[in-house]
Amino acid sequence: NAGVTQTPKFRILKIGQSMTLQCAQDMNHNYMYWYRQDPGMGLKLIYYSVGAGITDKGEVPNGYNVSRSTTEDFPLRLELAAPSQTSVYFCASSYYKFGTGTEAFFGQGTRLTVV
Amino acid sequence: RKEVEQDPGPFNVPEGATVAFNCTYSNSASQSFFWYRQDCRKEPKLLMSVYSSGNEDGRFTAQLNRASQYISLLIRDSKLSDSATYLCVVSSASKIIFGSGTRLSIRP
Numbered sequence A: 001n002a003g004v005t006q007t008p009k010f011r012i013l014k015i016g017q018s019m020t021l022q023c024a025q026d027m028n029h030n031y032m033y034w035y036r037q038d039p040g041m042g043l044k045l046i047y048y049s050v051g052a053g054i055t056d057k058g059e060v061p062n063g064y065n066v067s068r069s070t071t072e073d074f075p076l077r078l079e080l081a082a083p084s085q086t087s088v089y090f091c092a093s094s095y096y097k098f099g100t101g102t103e104a105f106f107g108q109g110t111r112l113t114v115v
Numbered sequence B: 001r002k003e004v005e006q007d008p009g010p011f012n013v014p015e016g017a018t019v020a021f022n023c024t025y026s027n028s029a030s031q032s033f034f035w036y037r038q039d040c041r042k043e044p045k046l047l048m049s050v051y052s053s054g055n056e057d058g059r060f061t062a063q064l065n066r067a068s069q070y071i072s073l074l075i076r077d078s079k080l081s082d083s084a085t086y087l088c089v090v091s092s093a094s095k096i097i098f099g100s101g102t103r104l105s106i107r108p
Helices: none
Strands: A004-007 A010-013 A019-025 A031-037 A043-051 A054-057 A064-066 A076-078 A087-094 A110-114 B004-006 B011-014 B019-025 B032-038 B045-050 B055-057 B060-065 B070-075 B084-091 B096-098 B102-107
Touching: A004 A087, A019 A031, A019 A087, A019 A110, A031 B096, A043 A064, A043 B096, B004 B084, B011 B019, B019 B084, B019 B102, B032 B060, B032 B070, B045 B055, B045 B060, B070 B084
Parallel strands: A010 A110, B011 B102
Antiparallel strands: A004 A019, A019 A076, A031 A043, A031 A087, A043 A054, A064 A076, A087 A110, B004 B019, B019 B070, B032 B045, B032 B084, B055 B060, B060 B070, B084 B096, B084 B102
């Protein structure tokens, strides 16, 4: 099992450019998440999804968009990159059913620099 | 108020010491609880789940107090390799929320 796969691992963007961070999981997890982590700081939830076709905002959604057309994929879109979006982005997934949830499994992260 | 709060540290302790981390959460409907470990520039990885009865895994002991909405992690006989950031994690029906983490540094 590959688990959670994120691409790319590294990216440098110019201000105003757009890009999509890819995330795929092969564990048939219903919940997926996007977090960002600034240097020396904790994880902040950007968006999450409880199933295909359902997404919701987290703590810091501004400047990002997501979609969840399949159970496996949860891409994160940056439309107009800004220096404040320089961060490490982690995708994660978990399984939840009937009041019981598994732990979150993480991808290896995407290190994004906006210049 | 943050949904999950942790003391950020850093904790700097000698090898062999016992160290304890605490965490509080605000959502009384939270259902699952975990401690994660994150090494520098790496993704977080599960250290252990936390159960109401308390649980132990080698040198690590986790406790949950639902009435006080409080989670703890105790590390005994700390090793140099325990140096990392420890994240308190709380899960509800809708999402998983991570604390900002407590940095631990073990010195020889």
